[in-house]
Amino acid sequence: MTKPVWGALFRPLWLGILSMGILGSCTPDWGRGEPGSVYRGALIANLKTFDPAQASDSYSNQSQFQVYEALYEYKYLARPYEIQPCLAAALPEVSADGRVYIIRVRTDIEFQDDPAFPGGKGRRINAHDFVYSIKRLVDVRTQTYGWWIFDGKVAGLNDFRAASEKLPPLPDSVHPALYDREVAGLRALDDSTLRIELTRPYPYFKYILAMPYAAFVAHEVVDHYGPEFLNHPVGTGPYVLKEWRRGLRLTFERNPKYRHGFYPSEGTAEDSANGLLADSGKALPFIDRAELYIYNETQPMWLNFLRGNLDRSSIPKDNYSQAVDPERGLRGEIAEKGVTLTRMWQLDLIYMCFNMIDPVLGKHKKLRQAMSLAYDVETVLDRFYNGRGIRAQSFIPPEISGFDSSFRSPYGTYDVERARRLLAEAGFPGGKGLPAFSYLTIASTEMRQRGEHFAQNMAAIGVKVNVESCTWPEYLERMQNRKFQIVGASWMADYPDPENFMQLLYGPNKPPGENNASYQNDAYDRLFEKASVLSDGPERFALIERMKAIAAEDAPWIFVVHRQAAVLSYKRLGNLKSHAVAESPIKYYKIVGTRK
Amino acid sequence: MISFLPRRLLHALATLFGITLLIFALFHWVGGNPAIRMVGKNATVEEIARVSRQMGFDRPFWTQYLDYLGDLVRFDFGRSWETRQRVSEMILDGLGPSLSLAIPAFLLGTVVALTVALTAALYRDRWPDRTLVMLAIAGMSVSMLAFIIAAQYLFAFRAGWFPISGWEPGLRGVPFLALPVGIWIAASLGSAVRFYRAVFIEEMRKEYVLTARAKGLAWPRILTRHVLPNAMIPVLTHVVMELPMLFTGSLLLENFFGIPGLGNMSINAINASDLPVIKAMTFIGAVLYLGANILGDVLYAVVDPRVRVS
Amino acid sequence: MRDLWARIRRRFGRDVLATTAVVVIALYILAGLLALAGVLAPGYSQQIGEAYAPPSAAHPLGLDVLGRSVWERVVQGSRVALIVGFFSTVIAIPLGTVLGLVAGYFRGWMDAFVVWLYSTLDAVPTILLLLALALVLPTGKGLATVCIALGVTSWVSTCRFVRGEVIRQKELDYVRAARSVGATDSRILFVHLLPNVLHLVLVQASLVFVYSIKSEVILSYLGVGVQNFPSWGVMIDDARLELVGRGVWWQFAAATAALFVLVLAFNLFNDALKDALDPKEG
Numbered sequence A: 001m002t003k004p005v006w007g008a009l010f011r012p013l014w015l016g017i018l019s020m021g022i023l024g025s026c027t028p029d030w031g032r033g034e035p036g037s038v039y040r041g042a043l044i045a046n047l048k049t050f051d052p053a054q055a056s057d058s059y060s061n062q063s064q065f066q067v068y069e070a071l072y073e074y075k076y077l078a079r080p081y082e083i084q085p086c087l088a089a090a091l092p093e094v095s096a097d098g099r100v101y102i103i104r105v106r107t108d109i110e111f112q113d114d115p116a117f118p119g120g121k122g123r124r125i126n127a128h129d130f131v132y133s134i135k136r137l138v139d140v141r142t143q144t145y146g147w148w149i150f151d152g153k154v155a156g157l158n159d160f161r162a163a164s165e166k167l168p169p170l171p172d173s174v175h176p177a178l179y180d181r182e183v184a185g186l187r188a189l190d191d192s193t194l195r196i197e198l199t200r201p202y203p204y205f206k207y208i209l210a211m212p213y214a215a216f217v218a219h220e221v222v223d224h225y226g227p228e229f230l231n232h233p234v235g236t237g238p239y240v241l242k243e244w245r246r247g248l249r250l251t252f253e254r255n256p257k258y259r260h261g262f263y264p265s266e267g268t269a270e271d272s273a274n275g276l277l278a279d280s281g282k283a284l285p286f287i288d289r290a291e292l293y294i295y296n297e298t299q300p301m302w303l304n305f306l307r308g309n310l311d312r313s314s315i316p317k318d319n320y321s322q323a324v325d326p327e328r329g330l331r332g333e334i335a336e337k338g339v340t341l342t343r344m345w346q347l348d349l350i351y352m353c354f355n356m357i358d359p360v361l362g363k364h365k366k367l368r369q370a371m372s373l374a375y376d377v378e379t380v381l382d383r384f385y386n387g388r389g390i391r392a393q394s395f396i397p398p399e400i401s402g403f404d405s406s407f408r409s410p411y412g413t414y415d416v417e418r419a420r421r422l423l424a425e426a427g428f429p430g431g432k433g434l435p436a437f438s439y440l441t442i443a444s445t446e447m448r449q450r451g452e453h454f455a456q457n458m459a460a461i462g463v464k465v466n467v468e469s470c471t472w473p474e475y476l477e478r479m480q481n482r483k484f485q486i487v488g489a490s491w492m493a494d495y496p497d498p499e500n501f502m503q504l505l506y507g508p509n510k511p512p513g514e515n516n517a518s519y520q521n522d523a524y525d526r527l528f529e530k531a532s533v534l535s536d537g538p539e540r541f542a543l544i545e546r547m548k549a550i551a552a553e554d555a556p557w558i559f560v561v562h563r564q565a566a567v568l569s570y571k572r573l574g575n576l577k578s579h580a581v582a583e584s585p586i587k588y589y590k591i592v593g594t595r596k
Numbered sequence B: 001m002i003s004f005l006p007r008r009l010l011h012a013l014a015t016l017f018g019i020t021l022l023i024f025a026l027f028h029w030v031g032g033n034p035a036i037r038m039v040g041k042n043a044t045v046e047e048i049a050r051v052s053r054q055m056g057f058d059r060p061f062w063t064q065y066l067d068y069l070g071d072l073v074r075f076d077f078g079r080s081w082e083t084r085q086r087v088s089e090m091i092l093d094g095l096g097p098s099l100s101l102a103i104p105a106f107l108l109g110t111v112v113a114l115t116v117a118l119t120a121a122l123y124r125d126r127w128p129d130r131t132l133v134m135l136a137i138a139g140m141s142v143s144m145l146a147f148i149i150a151a152q153y154l155f156a157f158r159a160g161w162f163p164i165s166g167w168e169p170g171l172r173g174v175p176f177l178a179l180p181v182g183i184w185i186a187a188s189l190g191s192a193v194r195f196y197r198a199v200f201i202e203e204m205r206k207e208y209v210l211t212a213r214a215k216g217l218a219w220p221r222i223l224t225r226h227v228l229p230n231a232m233i234p235v236l237t238h239v240v241m242e243l244p245m246l247f248t249g250s251l252l253l254e255n256f257f258g259i260p261g262l263g264n265m266s267i268n269a270i271n272a273s274d275l276p277v278i279k280a281m282t283f284i285g286a287v288l289y290l291g292a293n294i295l296g297d298v299l300y301a302v303v304d305p306r307v308r309v310s
Numbered sequence C: 001m002r003d004l005w006a007r008i009r010r011r012f013g014r015d016v017l018a019t020t021a022v023v024v025i026a027l028y029i030l031a032g033l034l035a036l037a038g039v040l041a042p043g044y045s046q047q048i049g050e051a052y053a054p055p056s057a058a059h060p061l062g063l064d065v066l067g068r069s070v071w072e073r074v075v076q077g078s079r080v081a082l083i084v085g086f087f088s089t090v091i092a093i094p095l096g097t098v099l100g101l102v103a104g105y106f107r108g109w110m111d112a113f114v115v116w117l118y119s120t121l122d123a124v125p126t127i128l129l130l131l132a133l134a135l136v137l138p139t140g141k142g143l144a145t146v147c148i149a150l151g152v153t154s155w156v157s158t159c160r161f162v163r164g165e166v167i168r169q170k171e172l173d174y175v176r177a178a179r180s181v182g183a184t185d186s187r188i189l190f191v192h193l194l195p196n197v198l199h200l201v202l203v204q205a206s207l208v209f210v211y212s213i214k215s216e217v218i219l220s221y222l223g224v225g226v227q228n229f230p231s232w233g234v235m236i237d238d239a240r241l242e243l244v245g246r247g248v249w250w251q252f253a254a255a256t257a258a259l260f261v262l263v264l265a266f267n268l269f270n271d272a273l274k275d276a277l278d279p280k281e282g
Helices: A006-023 A058-064 A126-137 A157-165 A176-180 A219-231 A269-273 A298-306 A318-321 A365-374 A377-385 A414-426 A445-459 A474-481 A497-504 A521-531 A537-554 B006-032 B034-039 B045-055 B061-073 B086-120 B128-142 B142-158 B171-205 B205-216 B219-242 B253-258 B262-271 B275-303 C002-014 C016-036 C070-104 C107-122 C128-135 C143-153 C156-169 C173-180 C185-221 C232-246 C250-277
Strands: A038-043 A072-074 A083-084 A098-102 A187-191 A193-197 A239-245 A249-254 A289-294 A312-314 A339-345 A348-354 A388-393 A437-442 A466-469 A484-493 A557-570
Touching: A038 A058, A038 A298, A038 A312, A126 A157, A126 A176, A126 A187, A126 A193, A126 A219, A157 A176, A176 C250, A193 A377, A269 B045, A298 A312, A298 A318, A298 B128, A298 C232, A318 C232, A365 A414, A365 A445, A365 A557, A377 A388, A377 A445, A377 A557, A414 B128, A437 A445, A437 A474, A445 A466, A445 A484, A466 A474, A474 A484, A484 A497, A484 B219, A497 A521, A497 A537, A521 A537, A521 B171, A521 C107, B006 B061, B006 B275, B006 C107, B006 C128, B034 B045, B086 B128, B086 B171, B086 B219, B086 B253, B086 B262, B128 B171, B128 B262, B128 C250, B142 B171, B142 B253, B142 C185, B142 C232, B142 C250, B171 B219, B205 B219, B219 C185, B262 B275, B262 C128, B275 C107, B275 C128, C002 C016, C002 C250, C016 C070, C070 C143, C070 C156, C070 C232, C070 C250, C107 C156, C128 C143, C128 C185, C143 C185, C156 C185, C173 C185, C185 C232, C185 C250, C232 C250
Parallel strands: A038 A289, A437 A466, A437 A484
Antiparallel strands: A072 A083, A098 A193, A187 A193, A239 A249, A249 A289, A312 A557, A339 A557, A348 A484, A348 A557, A388 A557
């Protein structure tokens, strides 16, 4: 430990600095694989699992639908959103009373190859696979978030769930006996015929059969991988999962056994003008390999998109003015790169929810109405959504049936003077006599800023609001336990039926259900019970109109915004049409021309 | 020579017991009822109670604690509440990316710090030393957050010299890692330089240096041949004590640069209140710290036989 | 005691840098107190102009996303920083000093326990421990929790130093003399030993102060810090996105600079303090 130390100290330093200088200026090698056959997209969150029973967020949905399929899928081009058969041979035959569904299942489709199957060869699907998949979902021990989509809807299914509660937890005991148990409302009559019997005639049930929760899984695969099933997706879809590097990237490759998908041949005149019908009838998918990059922050995604490393990207809030001019067109420097802009209604509602069991907020309707009037939603739209969206007047967003652009809530405008008057009428002139309210939100920069803006607005009429941030799980827990006063919330459609939104204010759905406000209005509840079993039509719309009026007057929520997404993509990505329910159906995309 | 080792290990074992107890107790009370997370949204009180019972969450604290110890011995950290992955697997997945950031940053950082500190010591109390010390203090005063945000904005976004974020295994990862490694070095340089400089100056005050000086040896020669080797003991101890840092890397750096390592994993786990992951990371961090401590003591004893740990 | 102050005064009288540092710290404290009293920057939450208005004569540091004055928010941030620094130090330093004194003086099982306690605490990664504490404390999220969490985690090095020094000093003549005239243990500890380890405690207090201020920024940035009030960490969190997306640099620059200057002043102050109290320097 004498002389050599000195020299040894210096050499690695210079080597290090040199190598940093040389390599630091290179850009990473994004051009692997053949140009034209690779799609590169982004996910703005960590993907959690590949188990369809855990597909509770839109990122999981997007990823899982590349591999898994259900009986039905959404038509790619049709608007309003409609379903078409996927693993089913045809649309369901529904009995006259709307309660019994007979569904033909295709038996010419095979699961992808996987070691879980005998001989490693994926076998053909059949109706029993569907019954198994739903039973697995409903089994308490699967611990799914998706139980609510079937809860109380299918005859005998709740009994099945109750029976599963008595068994020891998975994976110690699989208990095939449970799965042999007959469920009256869910039966495979033979390999290709399903019979589903509903407790009431829910017209939107067909959409539930297209949700990822209802995807076909093979019992061999579930049994083979046990708790590791979530890492081994085995489906019938256009792609197979090749690599999953957590926190970095998902890689899919074309499923060589996929033969049953074809590009749609019906579309609007606009679709045809946009060249979206050029590939009608062609076999899917067009792209051999799809890579989804995972970003925790929107900034790196955006910059990688600008450099051409991603084919498609949303626009982060703070970069919007960089990309889009005030006339809502694409800015020159972005358009020159060969980028196009598409917009799409997100089928969602951003709202502020009052806790109706709060002694002050729940009791004073005029106070809630005043707060609704004092909230400057136009500024919210401008500041936090870059004008992407409209002020919400009711719970139903554009492109969902029952939406009426002429409907106005009496408290859906920004009117500070009226707010002050109402506040005084409520017995709190200038906010006198009111306690400080807590506004609960998720601990993210944007959510906190929105809360601070809300507090600023409320301070203008003398109502004091404190912003309280918490983590997502804590947020859910406090909603369930009703431990909040005002909360910032949002709801995205699970399926394109107004029922999905109306149920949020249905009395019996109080926490732990989705009615976070604990709102209870008997007139509303009776209307809901009628409207939820009707098909779309004048009768149903009349009921919905009355429900909207009740909700607006009672103001358990402040209706804030329905968002419109703006998506950018390079022109090399063809056949692109934004889809709000089934996001990123890569099988329809194609790459035309080459990446720069 | 290292006869103190058994006692040292006994101490470590006691500390380890304390660590597990602290971690378990803390998360036992922080976490609320894990059953709520397992049952999922819209669960009823009865459902939660049933899962609690099934999973044994309603048993007494000590029984659960003993189970926890048993799992730890088998390197079983359970499954993440968020992703349901095996935590041990997640840790193994994240180790590579973390080390690919931490090891170069650590090695380069130490070399740079030693070099700067030697230079400062050589010019002790003259202007190069004064400047370097001022810079070191200034560097120490900048928040890590500011370093990261400013450097990412200026060098990656504005100048475009580096990719904004991302990670690749192997050599392809070098461009991605260059900037975070640079930031790590810059951010840690200040305090390291000050520490090493103090060590060198302490050493330079010793008699043998004065003797060498009297014999007419030049400063650079004295420094490299005498001071540096002798200062190796405190330097080595310092280096060893920093080793546990390599494991978590820098939470913030990994998060900002999208490096899928353990730091990033911890931040995600914190945001999701994913207690099994946080618990595992805390435990492993603590064990590494203990290990480094013992290693430091052993090295100390090996290098300098006079030392005996009391 | 008097000797200690004399040494400090002498040292700071000579050193321009150290004196400047003291003045800067005093200014921050003054600003914080005035903000607390509602004299300075009372309108920090009000909209006073266009969102993201750049620095101008009317608004020297510009405005933020909600049209609030960045200057007023920076001032309010210094109030938060000083509160956190002060209260964590007030918790950590007595805790560390007393435990260190007791452990070093009595040795035996008490010493073993204290050493075990601080080894355990020291081993657990600080940021994770802080986050867990921030979640578990009954005070809920906010300023009080941050102070308590930082206070109960940062006494370790004080305790370690004090314990070491007490072990060294308790065999010295003055302690033996006190014991021989029948002084009680508590008298020896607090009347005789404490003043002689005070120089260590003083330096540690200054270090804990700086550490707490820096930690608050990170905690607030991670969303478990101060709630419903502008702190530098919250401001940096706000500024991060608008900096890259919109080129809005003033909020980032202001919060970072405010933090930098205060921490720098403390670091310089701390150096001078250490030098003044270092027996080698006389």
